Amino acid sequence: MGTLSYKTISANKNTAKKEWIVIDAENEVVGRLATKVANVLRGKHKPCFTPHVDCGDYVIVINADKVRFTGKKYTDKVYVRHTGYPGGQRFTTPKELMGKFPIRIVEHAVKGMLPKNKLGSKLYRNLHVVAGSEHKFEAQQPRLVNLNTIR
Numbered sequence: 001m002g003t004l005s006y007k008t009i010s011a012n013k014n015t016a017k018k019e020w021i022v023i024d025a026e027n028e029v030v031g032r033l034a035t036k037v038a039n040v041l042r043g044k045h046k047p048c049f050t051p052h053v054d055c056g057d058y059v060i061v062i063n064a065d066k067v068r069f070t071g072k073k074y075t076d077k078v079y080v081r082h083t084g085y086p087g088g089q090r091f092t093t094p095k096e097l098m099g100k101f102p103i104r105i106v107e108h109a110v111k112g113m114l115p116k117n118k119l120g121s122k123l124y125r126n127l128h129v130v131a132g133s134e135h136k137f138e139a140q141q142p143r144l145v146n147l148n149t150i151r
Contacts, residue, residue: 021143022062024144034110062130065131069094074093077094079092
């Protein structure tokens with residue numbers, strides 16, 4: 001009996017071709033935007049996707065202060081955090097958070113869609129969120145990507 005000569009090609013740190021991508025978040029729904037961004041960070045849009053390797057792209061999200069929520073989530077949704085002290089539970093709505101730290105809404109949504117392990121922490125470092133339309137990564141020559149073209 002002959003054996004098959006096929007091998008499963010697994011990407012690694014050296015073979016992964018990473019590029020810089022800019023995504024415009026203006027008038028995008030937060031959850032749908034975060035899903036697409038998380039998939040690009042993981043590399044699931046590439047044919048060489050490997051689950052245990054960082055083979056995704058670097059993502060710059062611009063206009064994060066112009067995202068939107070559907071329904072009444074803008075006023076009714078609650079973000080919960082804890083200070084670490086007894087009775088230190090704090091609650092914030094997206095409306096309050098948008099006034100103080102507009103980029104945290106997108107960062108929080110994307111971080112929740114990444115794996116909860118060392119790989120997820122490494123992937124999260126490839127995300128850069130900016131409130132306006134100007135960013136400091138022009139030297140990397142990022143390309144602007146339409147969200148509808150990402151699968």
